[in-house]
Amino acid sequence: MSCLLSCVRFDDSTTTTDNKPTTITGSVSVSGVTCYTWDDVESLTSNFSRLIGSGGYSSIYLARLSGSNKAALKVHVGSHRLYQVFKSELEILLRLQHPHIVKLLGYFDDSEESGALLLEYLPQGNLQEKLNRNSKQVLPWRNRTAIAFQVAQAIEHIHERCSPQIVHGDIKSSNILLDKHFNSKLCDFGSAKVGFSSMVQPSTTTMSSSPRSKQVRMIGSPGYTDPHYLRTGIASKKMDLYGFGVVLLELVSGKEAVCAERGEMLVHKAAPLVHEILDSNSDVAEEKVRQFLDPRLSRDSSLDIDEVKTMLCVAAFCLRSPPSLRPSASQVVQALVHKIPSLSFLDCGKEM
Ligand SMILES: Nc1ncnc2c1ncn2[C@@H]1O[C@H](COP(=O)(O)OP(=O)(O)OP(=O)(O)O)[C@@H](O)[C@H]1O
Numbered sequence: 001m002s003c004l005l006s007c008v009r010f011d012d013s014t015t016t017t018d019n020k021p022t023t024i025t026g027s028v029s030v031s032g033v034t035c036y037t038w039d040d041v042e043s044l045t046s047n048f049s050r051l052i053g054s055g056g057y058s059s060i061y062l063a064r065l066s067g068s069n070k071a072a073l074k075v076h077v078g079s080h081r082l083y084q085v086f087k088s089e090l091e092i093l094l095r096l097q098h099p100h101i102v103k104l105l106g107y108f109d110d111s112e113e114s115g116a117l118l119l120e121y122l123p124q125g126n127l128q129e130k131l132n133r134n135s136k137q138v139l140p141w142r143n144r145t146a147i148a149f150q151v152a153q154a155i156e157h158i159h160e161r162c163s164p165q166i167v168h169g170d171i172k173s174s175n176i177l178l179d180k181h182f183n184s185k186l187c188d189f190g191s192a193k194v195g196f197s198s199m200v201q202p203s204t205t206t207m208s209s210s211p212r213s214k215q216v217r218m219i220g221s222p223g224y225t226d227p228h229y230l231r232t233g234i235a236s237k238k239m240d241l242y243g244f245g246v247v248l249l250e251l252v253s254g255k256e257a258v259c260a261e262r263g264e265m266l267v268h269k270a271a272p273l274v275h276e277i278l279d280s281n282s283d284v285a286e287e288k289v290r291q292f293l294d295p296r297l298s299r300d301s302s303l304d305i306d307e308v309k310t311m312l313c314v315a316a317f318c319l320r321s322p323p324s325l326r327p328s329a330s331q332v333v334q335a336l337v338h339k340i341p342s343l344s345f346l347d348c349g350k351e352m
Pocket residue numbers: 052053054055056057058059060072074102119120121122123125126174175177187188190
């Protein structure tokens with residue numbers, strides 16, 4: 001085992017916003033989560049006047065609560081399929097409370113074809129945008145390690161502290177939202193799977209059998225999908241660790257999971273370095289690490305090359321195949337906090 005690997009060991013031992021939902025006419029509040037009418041939803045969003053994001057299943061609008069408090073309204077309208085995605089995300093978010101998981105404030109449910117989730121608003125948008133070369137700001141190294149740690153804590157929570165456990169199913173940088181202090185919150189539980197200890201088969205038969213089985217809806221996103229899941233269709237906690245490994249590569253390199261111009265995947269670009277980290281008997285040369293590092297960090301005084309090596313080493317373990325060789329989320333949390341001591345000062349949930 002190399003020096004680097006021996007530095008990062010995976011042992012077997014292993015908040016909230018100030019926004020309060022406004023109860024407006026026609027709404028009902030149960031344990032802090034408000035059930036809204038469609039009229040409420042139109043009024044909160046000023047008739048859907050400001051779109052702040054969109055995804056494969058929804059559109060996200062800015063909503064205004066009492067005073068200057070803001071929220072984000074995620075709307076699923078148009079088909080029974082989208083309604084089901086909404087229902088599934090609603091049921092999961094109703095059970096989740098963690099400082100690094102987006103908070104549900106309320107919802108609208110017409111019980112047929114449309115639904116909407118009112119979520120706490122994260123003003124710095126998603127991590128993918130923040131790492132983008134065209135972003136005005138360069139995300140400092142110190143924030144990148146904190147984001148990695150907080151996302152690992154969120155994954156640890158859903159994998160190991162919830163009963164029944166939850167697999168997110170779509171860990172990627174655009175599903176990591178940032179607050180005004182660049183603290184991270186995991187969002188988008190529309191692909192999540194609930195209620196098993198470690199592995200779950202797709203709801204119909206597996207993908208390799210009859211043509212009908214092709215109706216199984218695959219989850220995940222290009223550049224982040226675990227090759228084992230692509231082959232078998234079996235979702236597991238370890239697929240979330242794979243997606244997390246790709247996010248670590250993005251945080252270190254500042255590159256996208258799939259290069260927009262050339263279509264090249266970051267995991268392929270990083271493969272020689274990842275293999276060297278896993279195979280080598282000695283510490284990986286600093287020069288090679290620097291070649292992979294986001295060049296925009298070269299003048300960052302918070303940059304620490306040993307921390308970069310730690311992040312890459314954790315990424316390498318998370319990307320290993322077969323999935324059983326990957327660490328658990330709590331092992332990742334332990335490894336990060338052990339090797340990047342400044343993280344231990346991050347009070348879980350307290351803004352930096
Ligand atoms: N609470 C929020 N605050 C601020 N922006 C948000 C919020 N929720 C979502 N967004 C923005 O909207 C984008 C899409 O959100 P989300 O991933 O939840 O939608 P989706 O339809 O489930 O997307 P996907 O295609 O990934 O499944 C996010 O990447 C982010 O930019």
